[in-house]
Amino acid sequence: MQDTKEKIVGLADQLIKTKGFNSFSYKDIADPLAIRNAAVHYYFPTKADLGMAVIDQEINFMNTGIANWETLPEDQQLRHLIASFENKCNRHMVCIMGSLSPDYNTLPENMQARLRQFSASVIAWVTKCLENGQKKGIFHFKGTAGDRALLIVSNLLASLLLSRVMGETAFENISKQLLDDIL
């Protein structure tokens, strides 16, 4: 029954995105799953272990998403990425980077390293997507693809944060402009 383990990671992922890593406890996981907090420690001895599992899951989700879009035109790939953020926005969630980066200094070293790796690979993917799209004449922008990728990721991340405070129109406005600026 790896079922429980997966449920724990899934719930932890949700909790990180809604409350933040330092603001949820093992009780927040144990209660909804109707297990004891020691059961959570059975699978994830420390909170850092659980945090790592959540980031790893995010990396996997990202990779499988990317793999599914690989054959699409680059603008469609980018739209899929934006749609995945829109989905989070609708469920009043922020992304993992948006949630963990403000707490970065308080995170255990291994989580920090994994988060750096995650962000680097997201940026690398968007950069490649922009480069390919530019070559095909789908995208048009000034500056390097890497800089533009940073701008896009930065905006998607922040738009989820701002949406929380200012309402969901913030996300719509920002994501529309992002595409308009490069198409």
Added chain:
Amino acid sequence: MQDTKEKIVGLADQLIKTKGFNSFSYKDIADPLAIRNAAVHYYFPTKADLGMAVIDQEINFMNTGIANWETLPEDQQLRHLIASFENKCNRHMVCIMGSLSPDYNTLPENMQARLRQFSASVIAWVTKCLENGQKKGIFHFKGTAGDRALLIVSNLLASLLLSRVMGETAFENISKQLLDDIL
């Protein structure tokens, strides 16, 4: 001696920006100031009271900053705003919105409301700045000034978060592009 009170707010402000609102304790404030945790409660009975004082201070800083730049050309005003974020970046801090928005759901109601008010007034100021600059022919951009203001604030906020994880070059890249896109 309102000195202690001011020191408490100043330290709380720093702690929110470096660790996050839910990740610092009254001990983190009492120890460096060489006072007891009850002394902090003397000035700020609850943590929400302290949080409100910090947001209020941020609003005041913002307003006095803005007032000082009022007579400058709009591009200079915007550069000042960006410089204030650069300053935070250099000190490895995020802005108050970047720090508090991920924890928004866990914040007491009065802090949520004050934060909404703060973000709305920042966006309103940038919007006005862009509008005036556009009229004078200083700025050139597509779409409404309000949408563009949202984009700029969103980027500044996120660039501080990303800088933490990916290094300070993230901020430089993003802020440069922001200006290039409208000048």
Added chain:
DNA sequence: TTGTTTACTTACTAATAAGTAAGTATCTTC
């Protein structure tokens, strides 16, 4: 059938959190 592993539970611990009640020294006001 016996032994071992899996997946937990019960029942804790030690640390830390926010918050409070009551006391005290110093400064201020009349």
Added chain:
DNA sequence: GAAGATACTTACTTATTAGTAAGTAAACAA
């Protein structure tokens, strides 16, 4: 110089936290 107010301290409480040690019931393996 007496009476408050100010700015704290000492000494708590109660709740919650991550984490652990030891036990158990069921599934599986030899």
